[in-house]
Amino acid sequence: MAAPGPSQEPEPREHYLNASYGIRSWLLTKDHKRIALLFLASITFFFFIGGLFALMIRLELMTPPGDLFTSATYNRLFTMHGVIMVFFFLIPSIPAVLGNFLVPMMIGARDLAFPRLNLLSWYIYSIGGLFTMAVVLTGGVDTGWTFYTPYSSTYSNSQVALTVVGVFITGFSSILTGLNFIITIHKMRAPGLTWFRLPLFIWAHYSTSIIMVLGTPVVAIALLLVGLERLLHIGIFDPRLGGDPILFQHLFWFYSHPAVYIMILPAMGVISEVITCFAHKRLFGYNFVAAAAVAIAVLGFLVWGHHMFVSGQSMYAGMIFSFLSFLVAVPSAIKVFNWTATLYKGQIVYSTPMLYAFGFIGLFTMGGLTGLFLATLGVNIHVHDTYFIIAHFHYIMVGGAVMAYLGGIHFWWPKISGKLYPEGWGRLAALIVFIGFNLTFFPQFILGYLGMPRRYHAYPDEFVVLNVMSTAGATILGVGYLLPLVYLIWSMRYGKSAGSNPWNAKGLEWQTTSPPSTENFPITPVVTEEAYNYVPEPIGHG
Amino acid sequence: MFPFPTFPEAASSIASSIDLLYLFLVGISLLMSALIFLCIFYFAIKYRRGSRADRSGIRHHSLAIELVWSGIPLLSFLVMFFWGAWLFYDAYTPPDDALQIYVVGKQWMWKIQHPEGRREINQLHVPVGQSIKLTMTSEDVIHDFFIPAFRVKKDVLPSRYTSLWFRATKTGSYHLFCAQYCGTNHSAMIGQVVVMEPAEYQMWLAGGPPAESMAQAGAKLFERYNCNTCHVGGGRGPLLADLFGSTVALENGQIVVVDEAYVRESILLSAAKVVAGYQPIMPAFQGQISETGVLQLIAYIQSLGGDSDSAQP
Numbered sequence: 001m002a003a004p005g006p007s008q009e010p011e012p013r014e015h016y017l018n019a020s021y022g023i024r025s026w027l028l029t030k031d032h033k034r035i036a037l038l039f040l041a042s043i044t045f046f047f048f049i050g051g052l053f054a055l056m057i058r059l060e061l062m063t064p065p066g067d068l069f070t071s072a073t074y075n076r077l078f079t080m081h082g083v084i085m086v087f088f089f090l091i092p093s094i095p096a097v098l099g100n101f102l103v104p105m106m107i108g109a110r111d112l113a114f115p116r117l118n119l120l121s122w123y124i125y126s127i128g129g130l131f132t133m134a135v136v137l138t139g140g141v142d143t144g145w146t147f148y149t150p151y152s153s154t155y156s157n158s159q160v161a162l163t164v165v166g167v168f169i170t171g172f173s174s175i176l177t178g179l180n181f182i183i184t185i186h187k188m189r190a191p192g193l194t195w196f197r198l199p200l201f202i203w204a205h206y207s208t209s210i211i212m213v214l215g216t217p218v219v220a221i222a223l224l225l226v227g228l229e230r231l232l233h234i235g236i237f238d239p240r241l242g243g244d245p246i247l248f249q250h251l252f253w254f255y256s257h258p259a260v261y262i263m264i265l266p267a268m269g270v271i272s273e274v275i276t277c278f279a280h281k282r283l284f285g286y287n288f289v290a291a292a293a294v295a296i297a298v299l300g301f302l303v304w305g306h307h308m309f310v311s312g313q314s315m316y317a318g319m320i321f322s323f324l325s326f327l328v329a330v331p332s333a334i335k336v337f338n339w340t341a342t343l344y345k346g347q348i349v350y351s352t353p354m355l356y357a358f359g360f361i362g363l364f365t366m367g368g369l370t371g372l373f374l375a376t377l378g379v380n381i382h383v384h385d386t387y388f389i390i391a392h393f394h395y396i397m398v399g400g401a402v403m404a405y406l407g408g409i410h411f412w413w414p415k416i417s418g419k420l421y422p423e424g425w426g427r428l429a430a431l432i433v434f435i436g437f438n439l440t441f442f443p444q445f446i447l448g449y450l451g452m453p454r455r456y457h458a459y460p461d462e463f464v465v466l467n468v469m470s471t472a473g474a475t476i477l478g479v480g481y482l483l484p485l486v487y488l489i490w491s492m493r494y495g496k497s498a499g500s501n502p503w504n505a506k507g508l509e510w511q512t513t514s515p516p517s518t519e520n521f522p523i524t525p526v527v528t529e530e531a532y533n534y535v536p537e538p539i540g541h542g
Numbered sequence: 543m544f545p546f547p548t549f550p551e552a553a554s555s556i557a558s559s560i561d562l563l564y565l566f567l568v569g570i571s572l573l574m575s576a577l578i579f580l581c582i583f584y585f586a587i588k589y590r591r592g593s594r595a596d597r598s599g600i601r602h603h604s605l606a607i608e609l610v611w612s613g614i615p616l617l618s619f620l621v622m623f624f625w626g627a628w629l630f631y632d633a634y635t636p637p638d639d640a641l642q643i644y645v646v647g648k649q650w651m652w653k654i655q656h657p658e659g660r661r662e663i664n665q666l667h668v669p670v671g672q673s674i675k676l677t678m679t680s681e682d683v684i685h686d687f688f689i690p691a692f693r694v695k696k697d698v699l700p701s702r703y704t705s706l707w708f709r710a711t712k713t714g715s716y717h718l719f720c721a722q723y724c725g726t727n728h729s730a731m732i733g734q735v736v737v738m739e740p741a742e743y744q745m746w747l748a749g750g751p752p753a754e755s756m757a758q759a760g761a762k763l764f765e766r767y768n769c770n771t772c773h774v775g776g777g778r779g780p781l782l783a784d785l786f787g788s789t790v791a792l793e794n795g796q797i798v799v800v801d802e803a804y805v806r807e808s809i810l811l812s813a814a815k816v817v818a819g820y821q822p823i824m825p826a827f828q829g830q831i832s833e834t835g836v837l838q839l840i841a842y843i844q845s846l847g848g849d850s851d852s853a854q855p
Contacts, residue, residue, distance in 0.1 A: 066729065071727055071728075150682075150700065151684070151725055238700075239700045240701075245684055245699060283602070309630075310695050312702065322626060326620070327619075330612055330616055330619070334612055340582055341607070343582060344589065346585070346597075348590050349590075349591050365579075366571075369571040369574060370571070375622070376567060377626040378630050379563055382693040385722060449549065450548075456719075457729040
């Protein structure tokens with residue numbers, strides 16, 4: 001059985017999607033599943049806005065001179081791309097959509113611990129999003145998503161204040177979601193669901209939530225201080241006012257490095273679910289994969305200084321941050337090896353989510369290995385602030401996080417919508433995304449080592465071939481991202497009925513109907529086995 | 543082999559050692575990814591659903607295997623760390639005979655002055671084979687001085703000195719980039735590093751409009767701001783001869799080295815670190831002397847003797 005057939009079981013008559021109708025029933029819902037869909041709509045909107053900016057960046061860079069946009073416009077394009085993709089897509093993506101939908105279902109709960117707070121998270125996110133759209137419509141911001149001072153606090157003539165207010169507000173959405181997850185996971189697990197029986201998706205979200213709760217306030221304060229210096233000229237970061245510009249970088253990266261793990265840890269959780277399901281096998285080294293998630297969350301707070309190796313910070317600080325950065329690579333390596341070992345002696349199905357999972361492992365491995373280049377001090381000096389770093393973090397955040405997000409959306413789509421998507425289109429889109437991604441970003445590693453600095457509107461002629469390759473890849477990648485949008489929406493109306501468990505998957509979320517009822521489970525499930533307790537199917541002889 | 547270059551030109555003493563470490567990392571990466579990708583492909587094909595591969599004796603955990611695949615990467619990471627840190631130490635430690643050149647960044651140009659006095663904009667002329675130490679500061683936002691062919695890069699900060707050093711090994715002309723985003727014309731804050739034969743460099747230095755050396759310019763500023771009333775013979779301020787590079791004790795017992803940063807601070811925010819035995823009576827010159835002027839004063843104080851590695855010719 002390569003792909004699921006149409007289900008024999010009838011669709012449930014009443015479920016969370018048709019339990020009530022009308023705009024009010026959505027905007028005032030306290031159902032975590034509906035809130036997940038509100039987030040899905042919002043972040044999809046921002047993903048395509050951010051993607052449009054990316055496409056414009058790539059179009060400009062097709063030729064060496066800055067001939068399509070002015071420098072001022074180009075700087076706004078890459079800044080808006082970064083701000084939107086990081087704060088309004090990647091950080092909320094898996095936690096706020098899949099996490100919201102699945103955390104209660106995976107632990108056998110009826111909802112999150114604080115349903116109203118959950119709805120508030122979406123409203124706060126939306127208000128922050130409105131600020132950001134206001135920035136886009138009133139001329140944009142040109143500081144780069146990193147808001148380095150004193151450029152952002154004193155010199156920039158763009159909408160810095162409005163932007164930092166938008167990001168500041170959205171931070172609270174993240175904090176509230178994290179808080180909700182931590183309390184839910186502690187207090188609302190079904191009977192028998194001990195910590196070491198939890199799906200790794202839950203471990204990943206638990207670790208992520210810790211970072212959200214502890215880290216986000218720091219970046220919120222840092223951005224607030226930028227706003228204060230800009231509006232009231234209180235000297236914090238600008239040396240002319242008696243401030244220290246490097247202080248901002250410490251505060252910013254203290255959050256923004258762990259924020260990378262906010263983006264990648266939930267992705268790792270998704271991959272653990274998908275691989276076990278389509279290898280039809282328990283995860284190899286469950287305890288190590290779970291502990292690695294927590295280790296990454298903790299160590300991730302101790303490596304921020306590796307963004308500042310050439311900032312003039314002390315040589316010894318550089319060495320310590322380099323060493324700690326190598327340490328945080330170990331748990332990531334452990335995860336990759338355990339996923340690979342899980343395939344051994346499995347019963348592997350090349351379904352769409354599994355193709356995304358394979359793609360994730362490949363691209364995340366390359367992103368991780370190139371991270372080692374950046375942690376290596378001597379090499380970092382040369383590739384710092386070049387296209388090498390751009391390629392590296394896109395391999396982690398797009399090759400890693402977005403691949404896993406798409407894999408997860410496909411994997412749980414039958415549960416979310418009750419429908420099956422067209423499998424052939426799904427596999428084709430996964431392949432297009434993989435090819436387009438590599439063509440876009442692999443040439444950027446070479447560009448970086450050649451010395452092309454990031455955030456350059458115009459560049460010397462010798463870099464043109466690699467830039468054209470990258471732009472060609474970006475158009476392919478764009479097609480790969482549009483396809484799922486089309487066929488997933490199509491499947492909501494025309495897709496075949498999925499049945500409660502089309503993948504024959506373990507996990508509590510598959511034991512209830514698709515789509516689930518508002519209450520998730522008719523009676524609270526009782527857990528009596530380990531996670532991923534897949535039983536090998538007998539192999540036919542002859 | 544490819545229709546595009548894969549390595550930038552290697553034109554400094556450290557370039558080839560950085561490239562070697564880079565190649566080592568590329569090698570390890572190829573090895574590790576080949577191992578993982580081959581396993582994935584092999585398992586995915588051999589153990590596809592419905593295949594008759596033997597699946598007996600499945601294990602779900604093994605402490606030994608986990609320790610092996612945590613330990614081996616950790617060891618290789620340690621090699622990378624020490625190798626990288628060693629090169630980083632070199633990059634942080636200019637040789638004693640390095641020639642000083644001063645760089646001031648501003649939106650969006652590089653202003654460079656040689657100690658002999660010649661100035662240039664968006665160009666840096668240096669002699670081949672001679673170690674060069676750049677002392678850099680910015681008049682506005684953070685910039686970054688990046689020469690890909692030399693594999694060197696350092697942020698250039700307002701109100702602070704950073705430095706980088708290199709020894710060019712090949713004559714020619716190389717890219718100079720600002721690598722830290724600094725506003726609208728960031729990508730136009732570029733220039734050229736021109737590496738010349740030493741004799742040619744001397745001729746170049748002597749060419750151009752007649753210019754006084756940085757120390758001479760500093761001496762004039764020293765008079766113009768009446769520094770000599772206290773710092774020459776008077777006893778109200780510390781004497782400056784043979785001072786640069788030495789250590790002084792402050793009132794609170796702290797010992798500080800008289801380097802570029804300390805001199806700069808003592809001129810602009812004179813009350814910050816007053817030498818023991820003196821009163822904080824010196825006016826603060828913040829906002830009155832340009833960054834270039836401060837560098838000239840430092841060059842003048844260096845020319846009065848002191849630590850040999852910074853002394854002027």
